[in-house]
Amino acid sequence: MTTAPRLRSAFAAPGRPRLVAYLTCGDPAEATTVAIALAAVSAGADVLELGAPYSEPSADGPAIQRAMERALSRGGGLTQTLRVARRLRDAGCEVPLVLFGYYNPIFVRGAGFAHAALAAGVDAALVVDLPLEEQAELLTPLRAVGLDLVPLVAPTTTSDRIERIRALAPPFVYCVSMTGVTGSALASPESLATRLAQVRTGTEAKVVVGFGIATPNDVRRLAPHADGIVVGSAIVRTIEEHPGHEAAAVARLVGSLAAALR
Amino acid sequence: MSSPGPYFGRFGGRFVAETLMPSLLELERAWLEAREDAGFQAELAALFTSYVGRPSLLTYAANLTRELGGARIWLKREDLNHTGAHKINNCVGQGLLARRMGKRRLIAETGAGQHGVATATVAALFGLECEIYMGAEDIERQALNVFRMRVLGATLHSVEQGTRTLKDAMNEALRDWVTNVRDTYYLIGSAAGPHPYPAMVRDLQSVIGREARAQLYAAEGRLPSACVACVGGGSNAAGLFAGFIDDAAVDLVGVEAAGEGLATGRHAATITAGRVGVLHGSKSFVLCDDEGQVLPAHSISAGLDYPGVGPEHAFLHETGRARYLSRTDNEALAAFRLLARTEGIVPALETAHALAALPELAARYGPDGVIVVCLSGRGDKDLPTIERLSGGGA
Numbered sequence: 001m002t003t004a005p006r007l008r009s010a011f012a013a014p015g016r017p018r019l020v021a022y023l024t025c026g027d028p029a030e031a032t033t034v035a036i037a038l039a040a041v042s043a044g045a046d047v048l049e050l051g052a053p054y055s056e057p058s059a060d061g062p063a064i065q066r067a068m069e070r071a072l073s074r075g076g077g078l079t080q081t082l083r084v085a086r087r088l089r090d091a092g093c094e095v096p097l098v099l100f101g102y103y104n105p106i107f108v109r110g111a112g113f114a115h116a117a118l119a120a121g122v123d124a125a126l127v128v129d130l131p132l133e134e135q136a137e138l139l140t141p142l143r144a145v146g147l148d149l150v151p152l153v154a155p156t157t158t159s160d161r162i163e164r165i166r167a168l169a170p171p172f173v174y175c176v177s178m179t180g181v182t183g184s185a186l187a188s189p190e191s192l193a194t195r196l197a198q199v200r201t202g203t204e205a206k207v208v209v210g211f212g213i214a215t216p217n218d219v220r221r222l223a224p225h226a227d228g229i230v231v232g233s234a235i236v237r238t239i240e241e242h243p244g245h246e247a248a249a250v251a252r253l254v255g256s257l258a259a260a261l262r
Numbered sequence: 263m264s265s266p267g268p269y270f271g272r273f274g275g276r277f278v279a280e281t282l283m284p285s286l287l288e289l290e291r292a293w294l295e296a297r298e299d300a301g302f303q304a305e306l307a308a309l310f311t312s313y314v315g316r317p318s319l320l321t322y323a324a325n326l327t328r329e330l331g332g333a334r335i336w337l338k339r340e341d342l343n344h345t346g347a348h349k350i351n352n353c354v355g356q357g358l359l360a361r362r363m364g365k366r367r368l369i370a371e372t373g374a375g376q377h378g379v380a381t382a383t384v385a386a387l388f389g390l391e392c393e394i395y396m397g398a399e400d401i402e403r404q405a406l407n408v409f410r411m412r413v414l415g416a417t418l419h420s421v422e423q424g425t426r427t428l429k430d431a432m433n434e435a436l437r438d439w440v441t442n443v444r445d446t447y448y449l450i451g452s453a454a455g456p457h458p459y460p461a462m463v464r465d466l467q468s469v470i471g472r473e474a475r476a477q478l479y480a481a482e483g484r485l486p487s488a489c490v491a492c493v494g495g496g497s498n499a500a501g502l503f504a505g506f507i508d509d510a511a512v513d514l515v516g517v518e519a520a521g522e523g524l525a526t527g528r529h530a531a532t533i534t535a536g537r538v539g540v541l542h543g544s545k546s547f548v549l550c551d552d553e554g555q556v557l558p559a560h561s562i563s564a565g566l567d568y569p570g571v572g573p574e575h576a577f578l579h580e581t582g583r584a585r586y587l588s589r590t591d592n593e594a595l596a597a598f599r600l601l602a603r604t605e606g607i608v609p610a611l612e613t614a615h616a617l618a619a620l621p622e623l624a625a626r627y628g629p630d631g632v633i634v635v636c637l638s639g640r641g642d643k644d645l646p647t648i649e650r651l652s653g654g655g656a
Contacts (some may be wrong), residue, residue: 055424055555056424056433056541056542056556057433058279058437058542059279059436059440061437077555103277104539104540105555107539107554108537129278129279129543131277131278132283133283134275151280152279152281154279156280156281156284156285157280157284158284161284176280176281179281179441179442180440181441184441
């Protein structure tokens with residue numbers, strides 16, 4: 001069985017790099033997240049990353065930390081994130097959905113997680129604190145229901161680890177742009193281009209780059225070097241800065257980022 | 263020493279960002295090399311003797327034994343170490359390792375401040391840069407240790423996120439490490455975190471148990487009935503237990519912080535009242551809700567105020583090799599006063615939790631029994647807290 005078919009086909013066709021938009025689910029509220037996500041897709045997002053709020057986001061910078069605190073204070077978490085995915089599917093949203101989170105909420109949810117994710121319409125999960133050494137206990141049940149896991153490659157990842165990660169044949173590899181937390185300043189585009197070429201070379205695997213990508217200019221500079229580009233903290237900050245007008249503000253930002261890819 | 267794989271049964275592992283994995287593998291290799299290297303071990307032993315002040319004493323607590331009317335109680339005096347607690351054993355070892363690995367910068371999290379002080383101390387000794395992350399609430403309740411870290415030349419970061427305590431300090435230290443991983447050594451202070459830290463910290467603290475076993479044998483010609491230590495992350499307990507783990511007749515007893523009482527939900531009794539989860543790089547018991555969100559811990563003792571526990575303790579609990587009790591803030595305070603009045607020793611509030619189990623244990627083992635307690639640290643740092651709680655009296 002091919003896993004995560006919707007995600008794989010989204011990257012299969014030739015053309016411009018795909019725009020991946022990250023949202024912290026439940027920030028500022030469940031219904032708002034649904035509206036923001038639909039607006040982002042209308043404005044040109046090709047893939048959505050649905051961030052599941054967690055109380056200990058040790059790989060996230062201040063913007064996403066604050067978003068998670070806001071979401072958690074209003075009932076956010078893994079259950080709500082899966083509900084957001086279901087609501088998006090029910091609203092006719094057909095872009096791939098990647099659940100982005102930390103392992104403890106998934107582990108505590110237990111054996112039912114893979115089925116719950118499938119039922120919610122999620123295509124794959126990306127778990128920040130589940131490296132190669134530990135991923136089997138989640139990858140196996142996800143693949144058993146036709147979902148998949150998106151692995152990360154960091155600037156510190158050695159070439160033998162990159163080989164092992166690519167050998168998993170994931171729907172895409174998430175290449176972290178710098179050593180740091182989400183929302184930090186972007187590394188030099190030249191060294192990043194070299195790195196992305198190294199991860200892409202000699203493989204079918206699709207390579208998506210994220211962390212620190214905020215502006216149309218960032219997107220334009222990285223476009224020739226990746227199959228997809230993730231924008232996260234910039235969207236989360238936009239939500240924070242436009243209370244009451246979140247969806248429209250995010251649509252403007254995503255529209256400008258998508259235009260930079262054309 | 264047993265070979266430390268990443269797991270203790272089903273607990274442990276390396277649940278960290280990919281960015282950190284290559285460094286954890288490098289650290290594991292470096293540690294395995296160092297522990298087999300006679301030169302490294304000789305350097306460590308020399309520092310234990312001439313800098314830390316080891317072996318630490320094993321003191322017979324005659325008055326406390328009489329007061330409790332049961333088993334004979336011996337105190338393993340880690341409070342007499344340089345910097346006043348067991349934390350320095352681990353820091354000297356990891357500081358040597360950091361230097362051997364060519365790292366120029368140490369970072370650490372700290373709760374009560376004892377680990378921060380010990381890290382700042384070895385950074386000064388070895389000429390390394392040092393940055394310490396400490397929760398804002400802990401900075402308020404451990405002012406003396408905060409000042410000591412600054413005197414030692416460390417940069418202190420006040421962590422305002424979350425519950426502003428040890429777990430948040432650890433999150434922030436992880437964020438620093440993921441950012442500066444190439445030149446920075448993360449000196450974890452507890453037997454927690456991702457592999458190889460739990461095994462490495464246990465190995466470095468095992469000097470407590472090795473010495474205690476030999477010292478008790480010399481004094482009493484026998485093994486103890488039980489070994490007792492407080493458990494937050496669990497490093498002093500892991501160190502004491504390591505000396506007796508193969509002596510099946512010796513009971514191992516860890517004492518967690520029950521805070522205001524288990525029923526109130528305001529406690530830090532992770533093994534007693536938590537569930538299996540993943541926190542700060544390892545799978546162990548965690549205080550978290552049905553959604554996997556970590557719950558705020560509470561203890562009067564900043565060093566035990568942590569919603570996780572080292573994975574080896576989870577394993578020892580599950581296999582039944584060790585038993586875990588819990589004691590409340592008030593029981594710890596009573597034990598703190600009892601030791602001060604009977605033995606003239608002022609213990610740390612963390613340690614007082616282990617002491618608070620002694621009335622029950624002394625009665626259980628009776629006059630023919632022998633108990634070794636890890637007196638993990640001295641209480642000077644806690645005197646302002648005690649003074650505030652008792653309205654100026656004691």
